[in-house]
Amino acid sequence: MTFSIVGRSPERTALGVAVASKFLAAGAYVPAAAADAGALATQAHVNLELRTRGIELLRAGVGATELLTRFFADDPQRDQRQAGVVDRGGAAATFTGERAQPWAGGRTGEGPEGSFAAQGNLLAGPEVVDAMVDRWLATAGEPSLARRLVACLAAGQDAGGDPHGKQAAAVLVVSAGAGYGGLGDVLVDLRSDDSPEPIGELARMLDLHDLYFGSTPDGELLDYDDVLVVELRERLAVTGYATGDVRRDLYDWMGRENFEERWHDGRLDPVVLGHLRATTGNH
Numbered sequence: 001m002t003f004s005i006v007g008r009s010p011e012r013t014a015l016g017v018a019v020a021s022k023f024l025a026a027g028a029y030v031p032a033a034a035a036d037a038g039a040l041a042t043q044a045h046v047n048l049e050l051r052t053r054g055i056e057l058l059r060a061g062v063g064a065t066e067l068l069t070r071f072f073a074d075d076p077q078r079d080q081r082q083a084g085v086v087d088r089g090g091a092a093a094t095f096t097g098e099r100a101q102p103w104a105g106g107r108t109g110e111g112p113e114g115s116f117a118a119q120g121n122l123l124a125g126p127e128v129v130d131a132m133v134d135r136w137l138a139t140a141g142e143p144s145l146a147r148r149l150v151a152c153l154a155a156g157q158d159a160g161g162d163p164h165g166k167q168a169a170a171v172l173v174v175s176a177g178a179g180y181g182g183l184g185d186v187l188v189d190l191r192s193d194d195s196p197e198p199i200g201e202l203a204r205m206l207d208l209h210d211l212y213f214g215s216t217p218d219g220e221l222l223d224y225d226d227v228l229v230v231e232l233r234e235r236l237a238v239t240g241y242a243t244g245d246v247r248r249d250l251y252d253w254m255g256r257e258n259f260e261e262r263w264h265d266g267r268l269d270p271v272v273l274g275h276l277r278a279t280t281g282n283h
Helices: 049-059 064-073 126-138 145-158 198-213 226-238 246-256 270-280
Strands: 002-008 015-021 031-034 038-044 081-087 092-096 105-109 116-121 168-174 186-192
Touching: 002 038, 002 081, 002 126, 002 145, 015 031, 015 038, 015 145, 015 198, 031 049, 031 168, 038 049, 038 116, 049 064, 049 081, 064 081, 064 092, 081 105, 081 116, 092 105, 092 116, 105 126, 116 126, 126 145, 145 168, 145 186, 145 198, 168 198, 186 198, 226 246, 226 270
Parallel strands: none
Antiparallel strands: 002 015, 002 116, 015 168, 031 038, 038 081, 081 092, 105 116, 168 186
16 A cells, blocks of 8 residues: 655765555655654554654664664554654664555665665565665665655556555655755655655656755856846846846845745856746747
């Protein structure tokens, strides 16, 4: 019914979880992560307390393996549970109860490609988890942990996924200070709660997330030379911003278009210029 992968980036700056399931809004129940603790997935017969108490224990320094041992020791329904954890130190662990519906199981790894815990239940077979692991290992050079995790879900789905069907998927990634405005740790938090192609929906939303919240290297930012200023003035006027102060008009337009995270004092992000050009056409 559900397959997931929990991972830490090779450079140890980000932690995340991605999940796909034939279960409505699985992203509301399965993943949890905190930049100062770790990341985890709870599934099969979900124990929601793992999302709260588990993060608290990780934050207190309890390691991944000890967490699952300690947590499920007192759980009378542990035989029906499944979970995967990567702690902030990079240790990974997975747990599958004896009564989790087959095929059910998981794999873990800790290496230069980053740590991971991949698991699933009610799957077509072990090849689903194996495909996720293979994709994880093959995508170590991908700078976006969110894209890497979603790629692992796609690989698992291509390998058979849940033979009962598709419904929901989600990806959650945290990194210290990398959230909106630099005021939080949640870098990506996207869900497709009820869709015939939920993993594809996640990929589509990740494209939008990159558009609005991605960053362009400083060396690629554009100077406001005379030619660019003239073009901006003309195009911004088409959008209704024509106070005569080009920088102010641009700033206001970017706010309206949700590009405030791509604003730079003194230079222009070419992604923003591209969107302005696409919006205003041949001007």
